[in-house]
Amino acid sequence: MIINKFGGASIKDLQALEQMVSICKTQIHQGVIVVSAMGKMTNLLEMLTINYVNGQPFETFLNEFVSFHQTFLNKLFEPNHLVFSHFQELIHTLETKLSKKPGLNFDFEYDQIVPFGELVSSRIVHAYQNLKGVQSQWVDIRNVLKTDATYREGNVDWVLTTGLVSKQFNNFSGQLYLTQGFIGSDRNGLMTTLGREGSDFTAAILANCLDAEKVVVWKDVPGIMCADPDWIPNADKIEKLSYTDAIELSYYGAKVIHPKTIKPLQNKSIPLQVRSFYDLENQGTLIAAFDNLVLAPVYIKKEKQVLVSIRPNDLSFIMEENLSHIFGILAKHQIRVNLMQNSAISFSITVDTNMDRVPNAIEELKKHYEVKYNEPLELITIRHHKPDAERLVTVNREVLLEQRSRSVARFVLR
Template sequence: MQVLKFGGSSVATAENMQRVLTLAEAAARRTTTVVVVSALGGVTDALIEAGRRAAAADGAYREQLRQLEKRHLEVVRSLLPIAGQSAVLSFVKTHCNELEHLCDGIFALGELSDRTLDRLVSYGELLSSRVMAAGLAARGVAYAWLDSRQLIRTDARYGHAAVDFGVTNQQIQAAVTAAGVPLLVAPGFVAAEAGGSTTTLGRGGSDYTAAIFAGALGAEQLEIWTDVSGMMTADPRLVRHARPIPRISYQEAMELSHFGAKVLYPPTIQPVRQQGIPLWIKNTFAPNDAGTLVEVEPPANKAIVRGLSSIGPVALLRLEGSGMVGIPGFSRRLFAALAREQVNVILITQSSSEHSICVAVSEAEAARAKQAADTEFEAEINNGRLDPLDMESSLAIVALVGEQMKDHPGISGRMFSALGTNGINIRAIAQGSSEKNISTVIRQQDVRKASNVLHETFFEATTRQVNLVVAGVGNVGSKLLEQLARQQTWLREKLRLNLRVVGLANSSRFVLNEEGLDLENWQQALAGGQPLNLPTLTEQLLALNLRNTVFVDVTASAEVAACYAPLLARSVAVVACNKVAASSEYVAYARLKTLASDFNTQFLFETNVGAGLPVIGTLNDLLRSGDEVHRIEAVLSGTLNFVFNNYDGTRPFAEVVRQAQNEGYTEPDPRLDLTGVDVARKILILARESGQHLELSDIENDSFLPASCLEGDVAAFYEQLAVHEPHFRALYDAAAEKGEKLRFVARYRDGQARVGLQSIAPGHDLYALQGKDNAVLFFTNRYTEQPLVIKGAGAGADVTASGVFADILRAVQ
């Protein structure tokens, strides 16, 4: 004996019904089989809507009923041969006429009671099961149709009736025995109370019907046929990489279904669990897929967490106040008040101080729940013993489920850490004493993000998804994209990271695509993007709400830097090649650092100083390990070092500067480099990272450029460089006479900093710098006489891009 249940999607069309008939016929050849059928997909909702419209005096219900009749008639004509259609078409027409008369009565009364609604929605399963039975007859299969209303006895709580299993089991056993055929068809969802009035078993009740039949008959197994290949590790509509769960315990399945796993109606478990009847969840459209086996004790499995699910929208109700402390009875009164209003409590949590009780209910029931609680505790609220009841809506519950969680410490910590790192705030927490379930209440809009984060944490140990948005695709930005494309395979294999670029922006356009952009053709994607509007870009990025997101700024724009704060406040990490933010007013710099800390994310700007050299990272490591920085000496401009390494008086200074610009070592306006302002910003950043509250105006700048070089445009700048060649030659000669070299040096000491051109003697660590090299000397408690020296290329698109790349990896690991 076995029971098969087919859901609404499985019987939604004549084509789908043919699949079901084939499966049912094959099953009956193996053993006696009961087939339980849901209404055609969407029909129950349509019937409810028609009833509500009728009650609201909206005559549109008639057209809705006509469309339902038309749909069923079309299924019959497509499913059955012409010779077998007449009786079934007549049955459909008769019952559709009854439906119309029923809705006419609702329309006339202007009222839709629970009892009438149960009768109304029962027609969906009655029609589909009769059509299914006619399909079997057309195939010449011996069958019997059973009326579930005559077999399943319930109480009179319409809409969610409770089953009288003693009477029900006897009636089902007698009916199946009397039928004497190998295949029986019954409508799901419907039942009847002792007086004969139709009742229903709750939405999803066809699963429950099948379980009731299986339990009554002591079936060898129950099969629930739906449109997915079993229970999944997460909702596949939210998590792309969700995968089927091969085997699961009754308890785990019940927990997952209670918290939103729609593939199984929660009450289904109990009738089969009591007898240890295996329950298979199978896919009508992929019948050869293994599906999920629900059983008493699955074999040992390495998976600590079996699955995760979510339910929403829900609302949180908080009852709190000092008058609750040490006074018994508040919890009982709250739950009794909610029960009187038939409000289902989904989650409960209470502070250990007994100062507050928090419950989650369906958002649809929230207003009734609040009214019930306010009425119950009106006296205590009025006299100040309790605070007015607080209600928070637009929330959802995300739950981790697994039998083995109780034996493995740290699951909660990993869960909360993963959510916190991605800026998902937890409003409430509940964990049962059995430790099979950890539930968190979060914002409804964060459900997709949370589901992906948790699935990645507990089910995708092989790869972690990281989403990048890159602003600035010039020399450095384009090199970064090349490096990202080149390293994809290595990152997946060695670091288990999948770095996906989901957004790009240049000075005129931006593009966002949560599926990721093709790094081989990013130029075309960006050209077809939206006109750049930074607030719009920020708003759309935050609306995507993707997990593990990093915003990468490879511009020199103050407007782009202004986007950091709202991004950090939503736990989006920021990697900045742009020096504007870290060298702006101290209060703005400190605010960004605080936001990163408060929202558990990263604000990294290693390439602000020394391009790809590990200058800031090394400084932070020194400080974190307890060292103290007393002095810094540094050459921090690859541009200026290139210029003074190549200028020896044999050719004009202006020509050397132009060479530096042509080779990509300067900004488009070389004065930004040669004035020393860029170096002043860099030493300011190092001083701030050392703990000093300095402003850019505090940095002394001994500029070597004559004032006239700063007037006019870039062309005028080069003309003035030529005019002042004797000045530059004199600077060089003065150093050369002493055997020294010119270096533009930044110095920090005792809370003060300055930058300027200096003559450096042989033997000094800054003397032997080549080409575009930078060098930073840290003098600390540990490095006194001999400084800690960091030296290497301090300019160039490749090395700068590699520094940005390294910061991205730090931000996500």
């Protein structure tokens, strides 16, 4: 069994959807297809959620969400097609949710709204595939992918999920299944999500549970590149990556792979292939148990970073108990640290800008420490770094913080 994952760019418009169906016809005959929300629908639903929770008008976002998909449906299907009924049912459920007063937990509200992007897209893609002769079975992933109640960062219940997945996807010989990425549910049936861009992780979870032969992630890039070509135009494609290098790159912020994707595959030696959605002759990048690969420098840029510097109010040393307390506050607000550095009297961290979590964490830290912060910044990571590689990214930039090890150099830049 092979797990194929198609991201939002792969189904963003009619041309992309036609290309996806063509790939399914010629290259995918059994296994599981995982799809994301179409185009930028996740971003749209995030804005809707922010306004909904803050008591601001959200109808414009809702209308745009409905209109975008309605246009798709009208162009692809006859008016009496069953997919219209599925679509209206999902929109009714979403509108019912939005008619109620929001709770105080933003992350919970997020997970009850944003997954509708995947639910709607999977219905449309499934119906269109079947219309074009690619027969598949639609599966509601919420029934089988179970997490705890950590909303927006659901932790997978592997024992329960493995049993449910094995039972649901039980026809390995010739059945093609289509399901949603990014989402799951807790033990109470409430929707959860796996973290932004979590559809790759969904594919890896299914592959692990089903002992899949391979995972193929279809992207609008040739494969995993040494850098974002929009940033460094002459960036080369990486042909092969070890699991370890892939984990490192995703941890540091490489956008092609979700950070949690690799480990479930590595645990069962399942290869991951990142392929071009448009260039089918290109085999992309293969991630597997490779040893002794020699790689050129790889550049990773994370934008919208906040550098937070923390020091005791009495200028005493930063001790273990201070660090434990600081990390307790960060964990409470579900903030992931991208880089950390400490001196005798201060502790600095770099984190993603987050409109609700970071300000709240800073306010709590200020009750106990002197806190200063700078934003917006960039965090540049160079794996397999060399002096000329460092100069390429730091020239004419203000370096606020830098950190080096044998294989990695990192810079916080303004």
